[in-house]
Amino acid sequence: MTSSTHSGRVALVTGANKGVGHAIARQLAELGMTVWLGARDQQRGTQATGELRDLGLDVRFAHLDVTDEGSVALAAKYITQESGRLDALVNNAGVSRGWAAPSQTPLEDLEATFATNVFGYVTVTNTMLPLLRRSDAARIVNISSVIGSLTVAAENHDPTGCFPDGQFPVILSHSMSKAAVNSLTVMYANELRGEGILVNAVSPNWVPTDANGNTGILTLDQGAHLPVRMATLPDSGPTGTFTVATADGLGMALPW
Template identity: 40%
Template sequence: MQKQTVLITGANKGIGYETARQLGKQGYFVFLGARDERKGNEAVRSLREEGIEAAYIRIDAADAATIASAAEEIAAQTSSLDVLINNAGIGAGGNVPSQQTIEEIRSVYEVNVFGPIQIIQAMLPLLKKAPLGRIVNVSSGLGSLTFNSDPTHEHYGANPLDYNSSKTALNAVTVLFAKEFAGTSLKINAVDPGYTATDLNNNSGTRTVEHSAGTVARLALIGEDGPSGGFFDENGAIPW
């Protein structure tokens, strides 16, 4: 495969799908990752109707077996992976930390933290073969400890223990992987796409998927002089 390649998890809808569409328009071959085969293939068909080359990859961030098989399937189709976007995530439970069960919290961490770690590890052999490998972890401003501890910030009132802390943990994952690969061509960053109208929030978000996907895609497209180990939104770097 001569084209640059991108794997996006949770890409059958929302920000993931629109990011796939935008990068596909930039000439990338899209490996569209999704749990549901029917929905994933429908999304691939929609991309192909726009002239985008894409293939469905079954991958569930909470299922290690699908992660391993996805890596094998991609390796059978291409010798390298240029971009990995860990977009798959699940939403928050209640807003009162003392009332959230450990089972609820654990289920969110399986998808939002442990999943991206396993996916990065599984895809690293392919990413390291790319001239300019890129990893983008889709995080949230709700994971910023600075925002969470500032009573004047708009995010202060959102207090779900499971979701917020999982994104804080994902930010730490980003920093630690970036440290490991500092000095190499592989760049790893976290992105806050903003409060976007998606199924995750019953379409109550204030940003469109087109706008937010553009923020994600820009980090995937950074050049050799781009950052690594950072946390960014549509306006630039934001505090941890």
């Protein structure tokens, strides 16, 4: 049954046609929000939107490629016309171009990963900020990962339990991109805290995705719970934090 807890609120979730982004979009809509489901593939995005609408949820498709500024601008224009504002932005769209060691990483993989995972977050955030500023309680959630933690990598110890001690992944493009996501999260949090816009980085933890062969220690719904909570924080909520979803639903702080 759909809750009316956040009835009238409007959210945008990028990369939401599948995986944890799709679960986040559904859970936000189940709270009573109008959710714009962002996807670069029109057919897949339309299909995913239809599936959620069939559940009685107010989900609408936003054709949006985070690497294309024109595409993002058109999506913002459409959301402005239809909804007038945004109360929550979840930057979820991401790619993983291989999990190679630093010495074996092609520069093109690094460039492609940053184009979506970092520059895409900045493009969407900057373009949607005028809409977020129309809200009385705007929230921005940047989807990150434990592999973006420099502290965890340096200690070679994963507090989430995904990787055994001494076996933290030695990969470059994805780790660097998520470390950059953490950095931009802090920068935006500091810029926007005076306006009451809360900005946080959240890892959904190891959930089944195409990038990891659909393996995971949490389900997609479990991984989506914390991003949804951070997207609907009260005014007294935190900003500039880095947390990871846990099976108990409480979440856990991660070191930068």
